Amino acid sequence: MTNPTLILADTATMLRRDVRHAVRFPMLTISGLIMPVLFLLLFDGVFGHTLRAGLGNTVSGGYINYVLPGILVMTAASVAEATALGVNADMGEGIIARFRTMAIWRPSVLAGQVVGSVARTLITGAAVCFFALALGLSTNGKALDWLAAIGLFVLLSFALSWLTVAFGLLAKTPSGANSLALILVVLPFLSSAFVPTATMPPGVRAFAEYQPFTPIIDTLRGLLTGTPSGQHGLVAVAWCVGIAVVASLWAVKLYNRDSPIAI
Amino acid sequence: MPPKDARPLAIEAVGLAKYFGSQAALTGLDLIVPEGSVTALIGPNGSGKTTTVRILSTLLTPNAGRATVFGHDLVAEPEAVRASIGVTGQFSAVDRLLTGRENLALMARLQHLRRAVALERIAGNLERFELTEAADRPVATYSGGMRRRLDLAMTLMGEPRVVFLDEPTAGLDPRGRLVLWRIVRDLVADGVTILLTTQYLEEADRLADRVALIDRGALVAEGTPSELKKQSPGGRIRLHFAEEDALAAAAVEFDGAERNESDLSLELASDGSVDGIRQVLDRLERRGITVESLSAQPPDLDDVFFALTGNRPETSSAVASGVVQ
Numbered sequence: 001m002t003n004p005t006l007i008l009a010d011t012a013t014m015l016r017r018d019v020r021h022a023v024r025f026p027m028l029t030i031s032g033l034i035m036p037v038l039f040l041l042l043f044d045g046v047f048g049h050t051l052r053a054g055l056g057n058t059v060s061g062g063y064i065n066y067v068l069p070g071i072l073v074m075t076a077a078s079v080a081e082a083t084a085l086g087v088n089a090d091m092g093e094g095i096i097a098r099f100r101t102m103a104i105w106r107p108s109v110l111a112g113q114v115v116g117s118v119a120r121t122l123i124t125g126a127a128v129c130f131f132a133l134a135l136g137l138s139t140n141g142k143a144l145d146w147l148a149a150i151g152l153f154v155l156l157s158f159a160l161s162w163l164t165v166a167f168g169l170l171a172k173t174p175s176g177a178n179s180l181a182l183i184l185v186v187l188p189f190l191s192s193a194f195v196p197t198a199t200m201p202p203g204v205r206a207f208a209e210y211q212p213f214t215p216i217i218d219t220l221r222g223l224l225t226g227t228p229s230g231q232h233g234l235v236a237v238a239w240c241v242g243i244a245v246v247a248s249l250w251a252v253k254l255y256n257r258d259s260p261i262a263i
Numbered sequence: 264m265p266p267k268d269a270r271p272l273a274i275e276a277v278g279l280a281k282y283f284g285s286q287a288a289l290t291g292l293d294l295i296v297p298e299g300s301v302t303a304l305i306g307p308n309g310s311g312k313t314t315t316v317r318i319l320s321t322l323l324t325p326n327a328g329r330a331t332v333f334g335h336d337l338v339a340e341p342e343a344v345r346a347s348i349g350v351t352g353q354f355s356a357v358d359r360l361l362t363g364r365e366n367l368a369l370m371a372r373l374q375h376l377r378r379a380v381a382l383e384r385i386a387g388n389l390e391r392f393e394l395t396e397a398a399d400r401p402v403a404t405y406s407g408g409m410r411r412r413l414d415l416a417m418t419l420m421g422e423p424r425v426v427f428l429d430e431p432t433a434g435l436d437p438r439g440r441l442v443l444w445r446i447v448r449d450l451v452a453d454g455v456t457i458l459l460t461t462q463y464l465e466e467a468d469r470l471a472d473r474v475a476l477i478d479r480g481a482l483v484a485e486g487t488p489s490e491l492k493k494q495s496p497g498g499r500i501r502l503h504f505a506e507e508d509a510l511a512a513a514a515v516e517f518d519g520a521e522r523n524e525s526d527l528s529l530e531l532a533s534d535g536s537v538d539g540i541r542q543v544l545d546r547l548e549r550r551g552i553t554v555e556s557l558s559a560q561p562p563d564l565d566d567v568f569f570a571l572t573g574n575r576p577e578t579s580s581a582v583a584s585g586v587v588q
Contacts, residue, residue: 006375013372017358024360024401098356098417101320103346104373258323 010105014112021086022116028086032079033124035185037131040064040071043194044135051195058196060225061138068132069220070193072153073213074185075128076121080160081181083117087168088177107252110165114248117161118154125153140226149223152233155240156216160184162247169254188213192221212239273298273425273456274319278328280480281314288314290480291328296425296458296473298333301451303471304460307572311480312460313353316429319458320350332425349423353430355410356417357402363413364389364398370420388416391446408439415446426450428459432466444470464568478572491567498566500533500543503556512552517543533559 022029043051044064052063059066090096090113099109129137141149164181171177190204191197191213197205208214215235222232274296281289289311296302304312317323319330321341329336335343350356357366367388371381389395392412402410411431418426428447432440447457447470461467467474468488475485484491504510504527513529514522521530533539540559547554 009375010373013369016372017361017369020365021360093358094352094354094356094414095358097322097352097354098350099373100322101345101348101350102373102421103342 007105007108010108011111011115014108015115016112018112018116019119021090022120028082029079029120029124032075032082032120033127035078036071036075036124036128039074040067040128040131040135043067043071047194054195054199060140062136064132064135064137065139065225066221067194068129068137069217069224070188070191071128071132072125072220073156073191073193073217074188075125076153076157076160077181077184077188079121079124080117080157080164081178081185082120083113083161084164084168084171084177084181085174087113087165088171088174091169107248107255110162110169110248110251110255113165114158114161117164118157121157121161122150122154125157139224141224142226145223145226149220152216152219152223152236152240155237155244159240159243159247162244162251166247166251166254169251187211188217192217212236212243215239271298272296272331273300274330274332274458276315276319276328276330279315279318279325279330280327281311281318281323282326287480289318289325289328292477292480293482294330294475294485296456298456299451299454300473301447301457301459301471302473302475303467304458304475304477305462305464305467305568306477306483307568308462310477310572312477313429314480315477316350316352316427316458316460320348320427321345347424348427349418349421349425350427351411351415351418351429351431352427353433355407355414357410357413359403360401362399362401363394363405363409366402366413366417367420370417374421376420384420388419392416393442408435411435411439412442415443419450423455425456425458428457430460430462432461432463440466476568476571483571484567498533498539499560500531500540501558501560502529502531502543502547502554503527503558504529505553505555509552509554512550513547513554516546516550516552 044062044067048063048067052066055063055066087110090109096109100106105111139146164177164184167180168177171180190208191211192208193213197208197214200208215232216239218232219236221227272295274294276292276294279289279292279294280287292311292315294302294304294315304315306312314323318325319332319337321337321344324338329338331337332344333347335347337344358369361369364385367385368381371385376384386395389398392415394409394413394416397405397409402413405413411434415428415431431447432443435443444466447459450457459467459470472487473485474488474491476483476491502513504513507524507527510522510524510527510529514520517529517531520532523529531543533543540557544554544557
């Protein structure tokens, strides 16, 4: 059953289920929004003044301009973290065992959750951008730049969602799934999210420069402020595609193990 | 009795084995389920009933052996197997955040039913399982019995040719049990094959035309309920006497019988046949012992179960018979 229409139909059915869950149980979606908004307020309102002074003339506009891309990446990670929890809880439900006994496109349960997670990330990201505008964000990006930024944001969310779906499948408990996904939320601290990597001590700097979030953040920053982001863009896309491919294969492999729950 | 091979096989399993670590759940199970039959899988707790259902419904991969469902190999063609089966297990396989109707609609979409067919089947199943009133309430508000019924309704949305029922009536009230039995009979009348596991031997006796008894992961006995009962020495004859002397004399004649002084009765092992009863009465007459009354009880599946596995079923048949009489 690898007929493309069936793949799309089953994924759409599972997405519908995921959206219904999100609407009826909105806490997970809301918790995904709280963290990035808090960090936005904290870094712009509390640390922003000092951090902006440290940046000097290397950037234009307020600190909000510098920090927003990093916060957006944390948004994608934070929503994906909630997805890990949701998937883990869902996998304990008897209905998943029923899905496994049905002649459907097997990964559709996972694909539906990934697409749902990306949709939640987009909505949450839009909310974060509105907060940023209220806090004085000024953008020089043209419409095309914004479109490209949204495209990269969606790709990032797609990759992180597959990764956290795999975490949700791997972990035996919801808190285990949460701990694994938390790594993704913390990782942006060791990147160019809050300060340029050039200002970091050598060891940290090497890590920060080569970890995937840095080129993604730099690319988003370039697009939003209308400055060229050069080859960062290619590296950013390559990371996202690579993570998505590996994580989705991993997630499907985990899902295809013997059913962990009885029916 | 119809010959066993008259019907094509819905399920055929040969030498199924499944290990969880060093724990053996199945150690080489052979099982056949003829098309259109109700086959009951009975056995003590931990004997491998649920593991068998989980393997046959493609949830678990066997470590050894092979099995086919309508000729499709479980491991090589799982999609073809899944297309013809429906499973209702011990834990409700329903989506608690959705309503009953939404759960059925979810199944209809996953079965790729056309809209008109889907709406018709949803309405039909809600009606059949007495869920129409509760259809638009979230399943989280349903009682256990309602969840069970919704679970089975979901299983039937795809009109499967084989339905697996793993302890379908465990925890149901008497009415729920009767409703389920009726549904099973309706399904069989429509030509659906059923493999059910149960702890209630009376349920197997009433519903199944074939019983497979498994113990420690392997088949111990199989056949129709009456064939199995013949293999068991478990039948009883109960003699009631008017006087203590008669009871005492009979107890001497039938050494090893169970003597009950309080109601002046004696219980003997017997196959419950007319011949067996006649022999007992002949012996009493020869000794001049007068019997007041006699009752005969043929062996039931409890006796078969006990004789072949050395265990009494954990939920005694009293539980089952108490609620269905």
